[in-house]
Amino acid sequence: MTFEVVELMADGLKIEPRDALSRLLRDEKSDSCFRLNHYPPCPELQALGGRNLIGFGEHTDPQIISVLRSNNTSGLQICLRDKTWVSVPPDQTSFFINVGDALQVMTNGRLRSVRHRVLAESMRSRVSMIYFGGPPLNEKIAPLASLMAKGEESLYEEFTWWEYKTSAYKSRLGDYRLGLFEKKTGGAAGQ
Numbered sequence: 159m160t161f162e163v164v165e166l167m168a169d170g171l172k173i174e175p176r177d178a179l180s181r182l183l184r185d186e187k188s189d190s191c192f193r194l195n196h197y198p199p200c201p202e203l204q205a206l207g208g209r210n211l212i213g214f215g216e217h218t219d220p221q222i223i224s225v226l227r228s229n230n231t232s233g234l235q236i237c238l239r240d241k242t243w244v245s246v247p248p249d250q251t252s253f254f255i256n257v258g259d260a261l262q263v264m265t266n267g268r269l270r271s272v273r274h275r276v277l278a279e280s281m282r283s284r285v286s287m288i289y290f291g292g293p294p295l296n297e298k299i300a301p302l303a304s305l306m307a308k309g310e311e312s313l314y315e316e317f318t319w320w321e322y323k324t325s326a327y328k329s330r331l332g333d334y335r336l337g338l339f340e341k342k343t344g345g346a347a348g349q
């Protein structure tokens with residue numbers, strides 16, 4: 159299913175060949191992983207009088223794509239450009255698809271890896287499972303030639319997935335990790 163999603167994205171962006179992204183996830187060396195998160199109910203929240211309690215701190219996912227499925231408990235929020243947080247309605251029958259940092263670079267900023275976080279809930283426990291689709295470690299992460307306009311330059315220095323991953327693990331969860339790889343000239347990719 160994830161492969162089809164990235165192929166449809168490739169179609170939308172007129173990326174050729176259309177498996178330019180999916181082949182990285184299908185590769186037997188693809189650095190993909192699966193995570194199960196459990197957020198127990200937090201009855202102490204009521205005593206905080208409407209204040210937020212963070213279950214999973216704000217961050218962007220580093221890989222190409224994340225596919226999330228949760229139970230029917232809310233908590234997930236995404237950050238809009240104006241820095242306001244918006245709740246993603248929980249739906250145990252849907253998948254929530256997230257663009258990762260690597261896809262932001264491969265699309266030269268056309269798709270953005272959105273910041274997200276999870277707030278604790280007072281009464282119900284939240285369970286989420288996420289497939290993170292990552293490329294092979296030695297793969298060079300750079301804008302795909304087929305979607306670049308004539309004369310368009312990459313907003314990012316070239317790096318391998320291994321280099322990005324190593325750098326991301328050294329940083330803090332909430333850091334803007336792509337910043338280290340943005341070209342300092344030629345306009346800012348920004349957050």
Ligand SMILES: O=C(O)CCC(=O)C(=O)O
Pocket residue numbers: 193195214219226228234274275276285286288
């Ligand atoms: O548990 C969730 O809903 C989101 C977790 C998350 O963002 C992550 O594991 O990267």
Ligand SMILES: [Fe+2]
Pocket residue numbers: 217218219274
């Ligand atoms: Fe995440």
